[in-house]
Amino acid sequence: MSLAGIFPIDQWNFKSQSILKSIPEEDHDRLYANMTVESYNKGDVIFKEGAVPSGIFFIQKGIVKKYKVDRDGREQIMYVAGTGELIGYHAILSEERYPDSASAIEDCIIAFIPKEDFLEVLHSSVILSQRLLKNMSHEYAVLTNNISVFTQRTARERVAITLIVLREKYKNEDSNEETINISRSDLSNMAGIAKENLVRILKEFKNLGVLFSEGRKITITNIKMLAEISSYSNKTLKIR
Numbered sequence: 001m002s003l004a005g006i007f008p009i010d011q012w013n014f015k016s017q018s019i020l021k022s023i024p025e026e027d028h029d030r031l032y033a034n035m036t037v038e039s040y041n042k043g044d045v046i047f048k049e050g051a052v053p054s055g056i057f058f059i060q061k062g063i064v065k066k067y068k069v070d071r072d073g074r075e076q077i078m079y080v081a082g083t084g085e086l087i088g089y090h091a092i093l094s095e096e097r098y099p100d101s102a103s104a105i106e107d108c109i110i111a112f113i114p115k116e117d118f119l120e121v122l123h124s125s126v127i128l129s130q131r132l133l134k135n136m137s138h139e140y141a142v143l144t145n146n147i148s149v150f151t152q153r154t155a156r157e158r159v160a161i162t163l164i165v166l167r168e169k170y171k172n173e174d175s176n177e178e179t180i181n182i183s184r185s186d187l188s189n190m191a192g193i194a195k196e197n198l199v200r201i202l203k204e205f206k207n208l209g210v211l212f213s214e215g216r217k218i219t220i221t222n223i224k225m226l227a228e229i230s231s232y233s234n235k236t237l238k239i240r
Contacts, residue, residue: 003164006227012146012165014139017084019131020058027128031121037111046087046102046110053091053098055114059083062108063169065186068100077190078146080105082169092118093132105182153231155193159201160230162191163211167220180218205229 003009020031037060040046046057049068059081066087067077078100081087091098092115122128149158166180166187188198202218205211210226212219220226 003168003223003227006224007164007230007232009164009168012142012161013168014079014081014085014135014142016081016086016135019086019128019135023125023127027121027125031113031117034117035111035113037109040104040108040110042104042106044104044108046104047098049098049101051098053088053115055112056089056092056118057087057102058111058113059085059087060109060111062110063105063182064102064108064110065105065190066100066102067189075186075189076192077186078143080166080169080190089118089132090136093136105186150192155191155197156201156204156229157231158191158193159187159198159205160226162187163205163218163220164223164226164230166190167223178220180220181216182218183216 020028023031035058040062046064047053061083063083064081064085064087065077066079066081067075069075081102087102088098122132149161153161163180166182167178170180171178184195184198188195191198193201202211202213205226206213208222208225210220210222210229212221
């Protein structure tokens with residue numbers, strides 16, 4: 001079921017899939033000239049907070065989490081990136097070290113584009129620079145939404161929003177598959193609640209007929225009800 005009219009999913013996705021889409025052939029060839037492709041297993045680290053960036057990463061298949069680790073070793077997941085998205089370019093543009101870490105939530109295939117190639121094309125391509133600027137402006141709005149969730153929403157609402165966002169990341173248009181495959185630890189870190197509270201809320205949602213779960217896998221069976229639980233009403237959507 002589409003989320004159109006029941007939940008503003010665009011306010012929760014970075015839209016970085018559009019950055020490299022249909023760029024001029026010359027830019028495409030230069031950008032991909034030295035690209036390498038690697039396979040990552042579930043749990044593998046792609047880059048670590050504080051490391052010096054050497055290029056950008058293009059997720060060809062799989063799901064990646066971007067997160068920070070607090071002084072007690074607990075993760076706070078900032079964003080979950082899916083197939084087609086770019087990660088790691090913020091540090092290059094700001095000429096700083098990585099502000100967060102990234103690791104594979106599931107087995108992934110990820111392409112790496114060297115920093116030098118990325119910057120060379122960026123400096124000469126009006127299309128790429130405009131897309132990056134537009135996308136980063138949108139990302140600011142997405143991160144603002146995330147902050148408001150942590151400060152203004154109940155645990156129940158945060159779990160509902162998190163599940164809706166993850167449903168879109170895992171959705172396979174070809175097979176109509178909408179099953180989320182994620183650990184309870186990652187899910188609780190993404191929602192910003194204790195794992196015990198997450199398990200309780202998932203059980204409640206299951207009893208309401210909102211979802212079905214088996215092991216790590218969660219299938220949303222009533223997305224409309226889940227959107228209602230998230231407290232995004234049609235009235236709210238019209239205002240936004």
